[in-house]
Amino acid sequence: DAGVTQSPTHLIKTRGQHVTLRCSPISGHKSVSWYQQVLGQGPQFIFQYYEKEERGRGNFPDRFSARQFPNYSSELNVNALLLGDSALYLCASSLGRNNEQFFGPGTRLTVL
Amino acid sequence: AQTVTQSQPEMSVQEAETVTLSCTYDTSESDYYLFWYKQPPSRQMILVIRQEAYKQQNATENRFSVNFQKAAKSFSLKISDSQLGDAAMYFCAYRSTYGGATNKLIFGTGTLLAVQP
Numbered sequence: 737d738a739g740v741t742q743s744p745t746h747l748i749k750t751r752g753q754h755v756t757l758r759c760s761p762i763s764g765h766k767s768v769s770w771y772q773q774v775l776g777q778g779p780q781f782i783f784q785y786y787e788k789e790e791r792g793r794g795n796f797p798d799r800f801s802a803r804q805f806p807n808y809s810s811e812l813n814v815n816a817l818l819l820g821d822s823a824l825y826l827c828a829s830s831l832g833r834n835n836e837q838f839f840g841p842g843t844r845l846t847v848l
Numbered sequence: 849a850q851t852v853t854q855s856q857p858e859m860s861v862q863e864a865e866t867v868t869l870s871c872t873y874d875t876s877e878s879d880y881y882l883f884w885y886k887q888p889p890s891r892q893m894i895l896v897i898r899q900e901a902y903k904q905q906n907a908t909e910n911r912f913s914v915n916f917q918k919a920a921k922s923f924s925l926k927i928s929d930s931q932l933g934d935a936a937m938y939f940c941a942y943r944s945t946y947g948g949a950t951n952k953l954i955f956g957t958g959t960l961l962a963v964q965p
Contacts (some may be wrong), residue, residue, distance in 0.1 A: 781952045781954070784952060792950030802890075834950075
């Protein structure tokens with residue numbers, strides 16, 4: 737079975753630009769969560785979506801937004817990129833709202 | 849708010865030896881989950897072991913076991929018979945179980961484990 741997939745693998749943007757990161761959950765999983773992992777730190781929770789609705793939000797500015805599609809895939813959008821947004825963005829899927837999470841390989845975003 | 853602390857930025861172990869990684873956490877909740885995740889250079893976060901706070905018995909998973917001390921809010925990971933493939937960053941994580949809670953994980957800052965041949 738395919739695991740969680742994320743695209744793109746790597747991305748380079750400049751300050752002020754916008755970025756969209758994509759995640760496909762494991763088949764049958766209805767919940768997707770997004771995490772930001774800055775170099776040298778543990779992942780920080782950004783969003784959880786379950787059944788296409790936002791179920792949780794971390795302490796991130798409004799420049800960060802996300803959505804979940806009818807097929808349960810998800811997009812994370814970040815507007816007006818800052819240098820500090822450079823990080824590994826991890827997506828995790830789970831069967832339901834409170835089940836074990838399975839992580840994807842992440843998208844490495846570099847903001848210049 | 850809950851916090852997770854890993855006070856060992858780096859650890860090293862000889863192949864076939866045993867190593868223990870430390871983790872402490874802070875919470876006012878009585879029921880929760882604790883996890884150890886492994887993140888190799890490939891970046892993919894892999895679940896190593898999990899512990900439910902209401903269970904007194906320490907979780908084990910093959911060569912991996914935990915020492916869960918609820919009163920002390922301590923959750924250490926013991927890796928026995930260390931293998932070269934165990935080299936990775938290890939993260940301790942907390943998740944609340946309270947009604948309405950998301951499956952949000954709160955991570956520590958990680959411990960980088962090196963395994964020497």
